Amino acid sequence: MxxxxxxxxxxxxxxxxxxxxxxxxxxxxxxxxxxxxxxxxxxxxxxxxxxxxxxxxxxxxxxxxxxxxxxxxxxxxxxxxxxxxxxxxxxxxxxxxxxxxxxxxxxxxxxxxxxxxxxxxxxxxxxxxxxVTEDVFNTLKIENTNIKSKSSLSLQETKILDMIAQGKVNKEIAESLGISDKTVRNYISNIFKKLNVSNRTEAATYWIRKINTQ
Structure with a gap:
């Protein structure tokens, strides 16, 4: 059991x-x-x-x-x-x-x-x-290019970061973007390095704060 x-x-x-x-x-x-x-x-x-x-x-x-x-x-x-x-x-x-x-x-x-x-x-x-979901994510919306210019993230990395902030797991991200789980893990590793964070919660917090201050 x-x-x-x-x-x-x-x-x-x-x-x-x-x-x-x-x-x-x-x-x-x-x-x-x-x-x-x-x-x-x-x-x-x-x-x-x-x-x-x-x-x-x-x-x-x-x-x-x-x-x-x-x-x-x-x-x-x-x-x-x-x-x-x-x-x-x-x-x-x-x-x-x-x-x-x-x-x-x-x-x-x-x-x-x-x-x-x-x-x-x-x-x-x-x-x-x-x-509350719609209102919250409307508050969080911002152009991907603005995020990219401030964090040096690629467009694909920005999409993945967005999905991390929404609580999606690697499998869901992979299916949404049509890439493998391993590729998602590699992207997430690069995102962590670029943002100088060590886990998904810190990465999601960065994303939310960045958007909310625009």
């Missing part, structure tokens, strides 16, 4: 925590390994339970989802973070993306979609709620 996906729930409302725990506990692929009501407890519980995925409320008594994600990712870079919130402002969503979150969902999400998102981020994908 495959190991279950360990999920930590972080929300200052006990009713929300218990509701999520009860619902997620009915799925055979998921194990709720703990709960926390603030960021301080979230760090402690993360150290203790070592979850695969954290469901993190955006507004907490001792901080927000952006600060929380930065703090968690700094200590536990491999843990996936899903922001679950009612906030839809572009600035909030973009801040969360910059902080390295793996998914941004609204609290009116359907139960099945939440399960699918947990499984997706566990497998390395990034997910944005459909109600």
């Amino acid at each position: 495959l190991d279950k996906i360990k999920v930590l729930i972080v929300d200052d409302h006990s009713v929300v925590r218990k509701g999520l725990k009860m619902f997620l506990g009915t799925n055979p692929s998921i194990e709720v390994c703990g709960e926390a009501e603030n960021l301080k407890d979230a760090i402690k519980m993360t150290t203790k339970t070592k979850p695969d995925v954290i469901i993190l409320d955006f507004k907490l008594p001792d901080g927000d989802g952006i600060n929380g994600s930065i703090a968690i990712k700094a200590r536990f870079p491999d843990i996936k973070i899903i922001i679950l919130t009612a906030y839809t402002q572009n600035e909030t969503v973009l801040g969360a993306i910059r902080a390295g979150v793996d998914a941004y969902l609204l609290k009116d999400i359907e139960s099945k979609e939440l399960i699918n998102t947990i499984i997706a981020v566990y497998k390395g994908k990034a997910v944005l709620d459909t109600s």
Whole structure:
């Protein structure tokens, strides 16, 4: 039997925590390994339970989802973070993306979609709620030539960087561009060198910040 996906729930409302725990506990692929009501407890519980995925409320008594994600990712870079919130402002969503979150969902999400998102981020994908996706990526749009002139990236590298920022995995990028997985890996290696970054999150953060300052 495959190991279950360990999920930590972080929300200052006990009713929300218990509701999520009860619902997620009915799925055979998921194990709720703990709960926390603030960021301080979230760090402690993360150290203790070592979850695969954290469901993190955006507004907490001792901080927000952006600060929380930065703090968690700094200590536990491999843990996936899903922001679950009612906030839809572009600035909030973009801040969360910059902080390295793996998914941004609204609290009116359907139960099945939440399960699918947990499984997706566990497998390395990034997910944005459909109600905020269009606005966010409209904010991020910019001419490829402008990006190229500022970062010395080729047109193909810029396309790949764009897809990395959207959370696409190498196989999806390869299929979209009609090239091999190995070629995608080579391009990504060159992108990392040119941008002086060491991983996909840093590369995506560069892309988003560059676009958002135009």
